[in-house]
Amino acid sequence: MTMTSPVTKLTKDVGTTIKPGPMVVAHPDQVVTDADLKAMSGTTGLNGPFLADLLGSFATHENMGVNLFRTLRAVSANPMLQTSYTKFEADAVVAVEAYETLITALGGRPKYISPPGRMTEGLDSKMIESLQGSGSADPMTVELKGVEMALLAATMCVSNVALLTRIAEGLDEGPAKTAMETAVTALYGPAEQHLEWAAKTQQTLVLTQVKSRLAQQAGAVMETVAGKIKDVLT
Ligand SMILES: [Fe+2]
Numbered sequence: 001m002t003m004t005s006p007v008t009k010l011t012k013d014v015g016t017t018i019k020p021g022p023m024v025v026a027h028p029d030q031v032v033t034d035a036d037l038k039a040m041s042g043t044t045g046l047n048g049p050f051l052a053d054l055l056g057s058f059a060t061h062e063n064m065g066v067n068l069f070r071t072l073r074a075v076s077a078n079p080m081l082q083t084s085y086t087k088f089e090a091d092a093v094v095a096v097e098a099y100e101t102l103i104t105a106l107g108g109r110p111k112y113i114s115p116p117g118r119m120t121e122g123l124d125s126k127m128i129e130s131l132q133g134s135g136s137a138d139p140m141t142v143e144l145k146g147v148e149m150a151l152l153a154a155t156m157c158v159s160n161v162a163l164l165t166r167i168a169e170g171l172d173e174g175p176a177k178t179a180m181e182t183a184v185t186a187l188y189g190p191a192e193q194h195l196e197w198a199a200k201t202q203q204t205l206v207l208t209q210v211k212s213r214l215a216q217q218a219g220a221v222m223e224t225v226a227g228k229i230k231d232v233l234t
Helices: 036-044 048-075 079-105 115-136 139-169 175-211 222-233
Strands: none
Touching: 036 048, 036 175, 048 079, 048 115, 048 139, 079 139, 079 175, 079 222, 115 139, 139 175, 175 222
16 A cells, blocks of 8 residues: 655645644644654654654655656756656655655654654755746756756755664664665665766766857857757757
């Protein structure tokens, strides 16, 4: 049974729960407390409420990755970049599923919106919102910034998987450790691929332009420069 939410934002209407903060209030039906989140303490021997918050934020970042790659695909005019963004969006959906499966296996709540999850959503939202400035930039700058957003997002994905790996290493043999290792196996490869692709593509875009005599010419037609980049990427 899949538990992935085919939505890019977890909202009240999909059955979310939340831990209120200093400036957050919620309906009593949706409120969870640290006492409610202790289940992960029993399955892992760790600080359950903290782990629940942490894994919730990891799932949120991947869910925001779905948003990001869908947006980048729509903004990009380059078929090669669009193909990569389409693949990365699908990978992000699978990553959300991997985290939700892990959270459930550890006794947690897949649709729990944690305080670090809320701040993660805010952070990632700002990155996507910055594309609203695309009207003030030439097409090549927009493509480069899109690739750099993928670079930043993938860096966090890789860091999160590294943290999960370290946490799993500290657990005794048992179902919780196995569940974490299963999640790491599913998450590690795509995250590394996204990061590697983004770093390589950033270099291609920058080095092609910095060496381009065409781009040095005052008044060079940007479409022509973009065509040159397209040749490099295809
Ligand atoms: Fe990711």
